[in-house]
Amino acid sequence: MISLRTDRRDVAAGARAMVPWLAGIVPFGLVIGVSAAQADIPALAGWLTGPLIYAGSAQLATIGMLNAGAAPMTVVAVALIINVRLIFYSATMARHWRGTPWWWRLAAGYLLVDPSVAVGLDGYRRLGRGRGHAHYLGGAVLLWVSWLAAIGVGATAGAGLPASLHLEFVIPLYLVGQAISKLADPAQRRATFAAAAAALLALQAPLQLGIALAIAAGIAAGLTARPAGPAQPIRPLQPSTEVPR
Amino acid sequence: MNAWTVILAAGLGSYLFRLSMIVLFGRTTMPAYLQRASELVAPAAFAAMAAAGVATACMSLGVAQAAAPLAAVAAAVIAVLRAGSPQAAILVGMPVLWVTTALLPS
Numbered sequence: 001m002i003s004l005r006t007d008r009r010d011v012a013a014g015a016r017a018m019v020p021w022l023a024g025i026v027p028f029g030l031v032i033g034v035s036a037a038q039a040d041i042p043a044l045a046g047w048l049t050g051p052l053i054y055a056g057s058a059q060l061a062t063i064g065m066l067n068a069g070a071a072p073m074t075v076v077a078v079a080l081i082i083n084v085r086l087i088f089y090s091a092t093m094a095r096h097w098r099g100t101p102w103w104w105r106l107a108a109g110y111l112l113v114d115p116s117v118a119v120g121l122d123g124y125r126r127l128g129r130g131r132g133h134a135h136y137l138g139g140a141v142l143l144w145v146s147w148l149a150a151i152g153v154g155a156t157a158g159a160g161l162p163a164s165l166h167l168e169f170v171i172p173l174y175l176v177g178q179a180i181s182k183l184a185d186p187a188q189r190r191a192t193f194a195a196a197a198a199a200l201l202a203l204q205a206p207l208q209l210g211i212a213l214a215i216a217a218g219i220a221a222g223l224t225a226r227p228a229g230p231a232q233p234i235r236p237l238q239p240s241t242e243v244p245r
Numbered sequence: 246m247n248a249w250t251v252i253l254a255a256g257l258g259s260y261l262f263r264l265s266m267i268v269l270f271g272r273t274t275m276p277a278y279l280q281r282a283s284e285l286v287a288p289a290a291f292a293a294m295a296a297a298g299v300a301t302a303c304m305s306l307g308v309a310q311a312a313a314p315l316a317a318v319a320a321a322v323i324a325v326l327r328a329g330s331p332q333a334a335i336l337v338g339m340p341v342l343w344v345t346t347a348l349l350p351s
Contacts, residue, residue, distance in 0.1 A: 027332065041248040045248045048256075054259065057290060058255065060294070061290065061294060066252075068301070072250070080259065081290075082287070082290050083258070083262055086262040087266060088283055090262065090266035094267045097267055109260075109264045166339075166342055168302075171298060172294075172299045172302060173342075175292075175298060176334050177331035178291040178295075180326060180334070181330070187281070191289045192291070195288070195292040195293040195296075197296075210297060214289070214297070216289075218288065218289025223285065
């Protein structure tokens, strides 16, 4: 049963469990808002990537590639490649949501992203199925509100700041930070270097196809690395080290 | 297809991904190689976009001014490796970019 009236404490507990994630998420939202404000697309369109795509790195790629003049189908393809992991999150939550009403699956599914899955799974593990729904909702709604607010603040502030600050370089630096922090794992290291090299080689490719090719090259290179051990269930990373990708 | 329809299409596709296993199949297992590939998408995408972004920024500047973004990236890499936090890239890289841009001849 989904009874939120009796589960207010679990909703609040879910929201509290999301708070540590916000330390990493809010700055990322601000960066995306700034990039949307600096990009050559309508400001509202940039902000709408938040509620519509609702996954940080796919939003970043969409805004950046639209700004660079990429072909529309290339932009959509790259955003969806980046978001393929959502299918795995969907599979992860399916067992907890089997038999729930359609409206719940449509609404709760919309809120699926790395931090909401992490907080939600923890709730189902500790509280069981019924109370776990309220726990998931508390965390996921707080994340959604915070994410959209951060993008809005970033877009508003970014539009008013002078060009001499070179805020357009915040995005490459953010991406450099994320890429460098993933070098410990052999497969991810191989994927990182291969993708970076392919992106540089394909820099002159038309319609920004180079990015799509580079991602494919990175994945292919990473798959050639020997797995570290038995396949682990896909899991979101820990708070403060990761953001809603 | 303009920016609005691109964002709408990417959003709709992402929503269908989210619903896929919940609504259509209810399956909870996926092939292991697909799972491994999925875990590699983020590092590959971050690295590809970072490399292309830095290279594009350098090419849009003159030879002398291109040293500024390169210095910022180098400082960011060192900062992340030393601090162990990806946030250090922006916190260190942007000030280095501002200082080097101001010092370099235009």
